[in-house]
Amino acid sequence: MQSEQMLLLTVVAEAILEDILIDEVRRQGAAGYTVSDTRGWGKHGKRRGNWRQGGNIKLEVVGSPDLCDRIAKQFKEQYEADYGLLMFTSPVTLKN
Amino acid sequence: MQSEQMLLLTVVAEAILEDILIDEVRRQGAAGYTVSDTRGWGKHGKRRGNWRQGGNIKLEVVGSPDLCDRIAKQFKEQYEADYGLLMFTSPVTLKN
Amino acid sequence: MQSEQMLLLTVVAEAILEDILIDEVRRQGAAGYTVSDTRGWGKHGKRRGNWRQGGNIKLEVVGSPDLCDRIAKQFKEQYEADYGLLMFTSPVTLKN
Amino acid sequence: MAFDPVVLFFLLGAIAGLAKSDLKIPMAIYEALSIYLLLAIGLHGGVKLAESELVPLILPGLAVLTVGALIPLLAFPVLRWLGHMPRADSASIAAHYGSVSVVTFSVAVAFLAARGIDYEGHMVVFLVLLEMPALVIGILLARMGTKGPVQWGKTMHEVFFGKSILLLAGGLVIGFVAGPELMDPLEPMFFDLFKGVLALFLLEMGLVASSRIAEVRQYGLFLVVFAIVMPVVSAILGILLGWGLGMSLGGTLLLATLYASASYIAAPAAMRIAVPKANPALSIGASLGVTFPFNIFLGVPLYFWMTQWLYSLGG
Amino acid sequence: MAFDPVVLFFLLGAIAGLAKSDLKIPMAIYEALSIYLLLAIGLHGGVKLAESELVPLILPGLAVLTVGALIPLLAFPVLRWLGHMPRADSASIAAHYGSVSVVTFSVAVAFLAARGIDYEGHMVVFLVLLEMPALVIGILLARMGTKGPVQWGKTMHEVFFGKSILLLAGGLVIGFVAGPELMDPLEPMFFDLFKGVLALFLLEMGLVASSRIAEVRQYGLFLVVFAIVMPVVSAILGILLGWGLGMSLGGTLLLATLYASASYIAAPAAMRIAVPKANPALSIGASLGVTFPFNIFLGVPLYFWMTQWLYSLGG
Amino acid sequence: MAFDPVVLFFLLGAIAGLAKSDLKIPMAIYEALSIYLLLAIGLHGGVKLAESELVPLILPGLAVLTVGALIPLLAFPVLRWLGHMPRADSASIAAHYGSVSVVTFSVAVAFLAARGIDYEGHMVVFLVLLEMPALVIGILLARMGTKGPVQWGKTMHEVFFGKSILLLAGGLVIGFVAGPELMDPLEPMFFDLFKGVLALFLLEMGLVASSRIAEVRQYGLFLVVFAIVMPVVSAILGILLGWGLGMSLGGTLLLATLYASASYIAAPAAMRIAVPKANPALSIGASLGVTFPFNIFLGVPLYFWMTQWLYSLGG
Numbered sequence A, B, C: 001m002q003s004e005q006m007l008l009l010t011v012v013a014e015a016i017l018e019d020i021l022i023d024e025v026r027r028q029g030a031a032g033y034t035v036s037d038t039r040g041w042g043k044h045g046k047r048r049g050n051w052r053q054g055g056n057i058k059l060e061v062v063g064s065p066d067l068c069d070r071i072a073k074q075f076k077e078q079y080e081a082d083y084g085l086l087m088f089t090s091p092v093t094l095k096n
Numbered sequence D, E, F: 001m002a003f004d005p006v007v008l009f010f011l012l013g014a015i016a017g018l019a020k021s022d023l024k025i026p027m028a029i030y031e032a033l034s035i036y037l038l039l040a041i042g043l044h045g046g047v048k049l050a051e052s053e054l055v056p057l058i059l060p061g062l063a064v065l066t067v068g069a070l071i072p073l074l075a076f077p078v079l080r081w082l083g084h085m086p087r088a089d090s091a092s093i094a095a096h097y098g099s100v101s102v103v104t105f106s107v108a109v110a111f112l113a114a115r116g117i118d119y120e121g122h123m124v125v126f127l128v129l130l131e132m133p134a135l136v137i138g139i140l141l142a143r144m145g146t147k148g149p150v151q152w153g154k155t156m157h158e159v160f161f162g163k164s165i166l167l168l169a170g171g172l173v174i175g176f177v178a179g180p181e182l183m184d185p186l187e188p189m190f191f192d193l194f195k196g197v198l199a200l201f202l203l204e205m206g207l208v209a210s211s212r213i214a215e216v217r218q219y220g221l222f223l224v225v226f227a228i229v230m231p232v233v234s235a236i237l238g239i240l241l242g243w244g245l246g247m248s249l250g251g252t253l254l255l256a257t258l259y260a261s262a263s264y265i266a267a268p269a270a271m272r273i274a275v276p277k278a279n280p281a282l283s284i285g286a287s288l289g290v291t292f293p294f295n296i297f298l299g300v301p302l303y304f305w306m307t308q309w310l311y312s313l314g315g
């Protein structure tokens, strides 16, 4: 994993999408993912996080630029139009 | 949003500041924000997160360097002296 | 803290390691740390986060490249073989 | 009118929300309270069911289902052509109003208990049955005239194995299998505390609803009026059907309340997956911000009064 | 001295904390327990109040408030000039000690219940009233001699619509409006479980307090002595006032306990916003790490003994 | 066989898990339920202990401990040489089966209560005592033949001040010190609700176990057979010992259940730190995915039947 430049893909999305997004990440061949609960505000209004599905999740995947691109492209096509969604990547250096 | 280099501004602060910080972020014109609960330790001692106001929040804003600078400057002036506060930015590439 | 390029070291690990990892971070001389609860999946299988020790934590430390390296090296030696562990760094600009 | 104290907890929550108080029910507690209520209602019904005969329930059950299916079919054209709302939103809102609210049902149960009025044990079976069909109808209404595959598998899974149906039906079966005697040691938890938990849940509902009222206001008067008139119309259907089926006074009130109530746990989850184009703020805003408080404060007493009036004629 | 088992839970929590056990009460549970306690105390008081007359309470209420306002004014100069503490810290600590602790009050209520001693229902009204004024006085003390605007709006909002006041007052009103009869179905939740929830809360308090003791030690002996002497002085004021007002033995103990107790829910939140220069570790360390355990283990029995002694003279 | 309704909650949870329902018990609630159960079991035992004499317990206690220590020593060679498992895994699994499960014990307590059968109060003392030694033996077994320092300090701390022992022992002492009378106001919380909380906990256990069953299947039939045969063998040891010590029927069933049960709270935490090379999926999979459901559905009734049979001979 260490030779190539790796990216961290961060996806913030409505909590109801958690299982669907995770399945996609595994299908695309990621080596792992990390999920946490968040709340927030954006174009789709306020996500208070009072209850599970009224909040957001943050899904993070460390992978090759190619993998991150593929995942982001897929999510953009399928979910951006109808769901709260924010995606960005940043360069990281793996330490293990 | 995509043409320019975007930054991710991360703010770790005492949980009691959540509403105040969020108001400021919206006033400065951010397009959104994401909040999560954290705990930690720093110059102001240990923040165990046993109860809501004994913990920290992490507030994240993706925006232009200018926006992030403005927000960070405002927070630094108003809260750094008296409250637990950590702020940093990192470059990100938007994917939606 | 501002002159030198700083790094954000992110460590995702089994929740049971929280106290041990934190002690090490302080021993290595970090100025602070931030912890949050996460769940995920990787080489060591699924970490559902149903209960405290069935989930992961995310430990974040902002520090000099040298500090982050020392911490990551120590964790790699002691925990990588036997525990779920992911570590990476990314460059950040301190704003306070 | 002397309000049951539980609805005052809703008021307290709403005040806290409107006053932007720092009072917050943690998400984990909200989830736990809703799990408790679903289970307890199911267990309660199961125990009552264990004491009644099942075969004579089949025909009335079908009637209750059929009339229940009319509600979204009635609501949809009103929303679409009277309200000029997009197809997806009309379908989603229709589904919410065709489905049912466990908490509104619980408030009506408490209303009866406070007056010492009994009701048929199988009402909880109807509650379980009524939760689903409206969701399917809503999805079909949303699909008509559009193309592309609907995620049926995922959606049906969401509905059948969603926690609402699962806990209600699970509790029903456990209560039925165990019967009153074996359930005895579980009574302090699932029966004695029921109204207290309901009160705490209503506190949280008030907090949430207060934020939804502001949102629904944006969408104009039509939706607010719909959110008040629709439940009354549905309740009248329920009262007539209950009376026609020869149900008890209490049972008829519960049926009217079921028809009048709008879902905000199962429906939003299912609709978000199956009809992504529908704006959830609209449907939740109407059902939680308007219909829910209307029902618990005015609706239930009104339906009770109407039922009593009808039954005094018939008797 | 036979301790009430609830205070032993505090001890257990403190031992777990000092031994660095992995026992942790999740944040959501802590929040839920505190919401419960505030509501239950409010409801309890409301029901009792529904049975008493309100008008004769106005004068005693004013007296209780006035003497209560003396406490922070007494504490401030001691902290500032005897303790050589910064103005902001002196003011903030004074506010904490002028305000009240619902859990200490609850322990005293349990103490009376275990002995079958009754008390005036309006004590909870005093609890609500006493929570606020000291905070305002503390803020004013902090402002004197400094410039720049105080965030009054935000602070007053924090105080009045903070969850403490809101739930206490809300519970009080609901209990009062509903009265004993309608509250009956809520009893298993809000009355029968009260002491059990208090025990669990004290377990968590022990965990937290144990970490605070270490912190307060850093600030030297003065603060520790203050955190023990101040409550005793305040309690004596309360005993004399209760006696002067002709209150019952139980009521006087509760008044003494209110005066003696130091806030650690409402005050820290309000002071953190209004007096940001004050170090919260100092005020919470003293109130939670020293005064709270002192009060529940030694203070309450001591104040009871003093009250009994005074009343045996008078009787 | 009429199942106690509490075990049906396990089934409901397992069905929800296997059907990939969205039902989830929030982590905070899981933690709270387990804290409650540990405390309540401790308090229960403490109160019962307050009514019995302590000195005559020393010799039986030693016997129970000695036989208990045999269990991991018996399990280890079976796993290592019959199952060809790595040393670390064999040791860790042996430790899990030598230690005990509080929830399995609770189900047996409920089993007795439903049948009105009494048992010795000091069984909870045995529960506390049996939790630890197997963990130490497991660690020693893992160390034999390997080098490098074992983190004894950390591990012993994990065991002695882990929440399991701390809450059980703490509850025991509080219940003992307070005695039945002072514990009275805590009864609605810690006694009346016990079975209801157990039901909710079993719901969550079902959810978790369902995901573990899939995992344990990967490791082949040997582990599954071990996870069923081992508890039966241990139970037989317990029945013979209880009978030999002249314990009551109820006490002997509880002893058999303690021996038969495998830990999944204290042991996993301790082993993860002390024997990091052991794969936790194996030990938790076996104890939670197989042994736990086996014990609550079939084991406890079986051990009861065996105990009754033996006692009918002896009697």
Ligand SMILES: Nc1ncnc2c1ncn2[C@@H]1O[C@H](COP(=O)(O)O)[C@@H](O)[C@H]1O
Pocket: A012, A013, A039, A040, A041, A042, A043, A044, A045, A046, A047, A056, A083, A084, A085, A086, B030, B031, B032, B033, B034, B035, B060, B061, B062, B063
């Ligand atoms: N500029 C932003 N910075 C940080 N988080 C954002 C931003 N925009 C959106 N988000 C997060 O992404 C979620 C969905 O965004 P949206 O689709 O814009 O509603 C929001 O609820 C926020 O949590």
Ligand SMILES: Nc1ncnc2c1ncn2[C@@H]1O[C@H](COP(=O)(O)O)[C@@H](O)[C@H]1O
Pocket: B012, B013, B039, B040, B041, B042, B043, B044, B045, B046, B047, B056, B083, B084, B085, B086, C030, C031, C032, C033, C034, C035, C060, C061, C062, C063
């Ligand atoms: N060097 C650091 N790395 C990561 N997090 C930090 C660091 N310093 C401070 N923090 C976080 O920021 C909060 C406030 O910091 P402080 O003002 O230094 O007490 C702490 O409670 C930590 O959660």
Ligand SMILES: Nc1ncnc2c1ncn2[C@@H]1O[C@H](COP(=O)(O)O)[C@@H](O)[C@H]1O
Pocket: A030, A031, A032, A033, A034, A035, A060, A061, A062, A063, C012, C013, C039, C040, C041, C042, C043, C044, C045, C046, C047, C056, C083, C084, C085, C086
């Ligand atoms: N490629 C990845 N991207 C994001 N998170 C990961 C990745 N790999 C592992 N993780 C996280 O690190 C934890 C431990 O990883 P592992 O040791 O691979 O099981 C997992 O449970 C995930 O939460």
Ligand code: NA
Pocket: D071, D096, D097, D098, D099, D100, D101, D234, D258, D259, D260, D261, D262, D263
């Ligand atoms: Na309906």
Ligand code: NA
Pocket: E071, E096, E097, E098, E099, E100, E101, E234, E258, E259, E260, E261, E262, E263
């Ligand atoms: Na006071």
Ligand code: NA
Pocket: F071, F096, F097, F098, F099, F100, F101, F234, F258, F259, F260, F261, F262, F263
């Ligand atoms: Na065992």
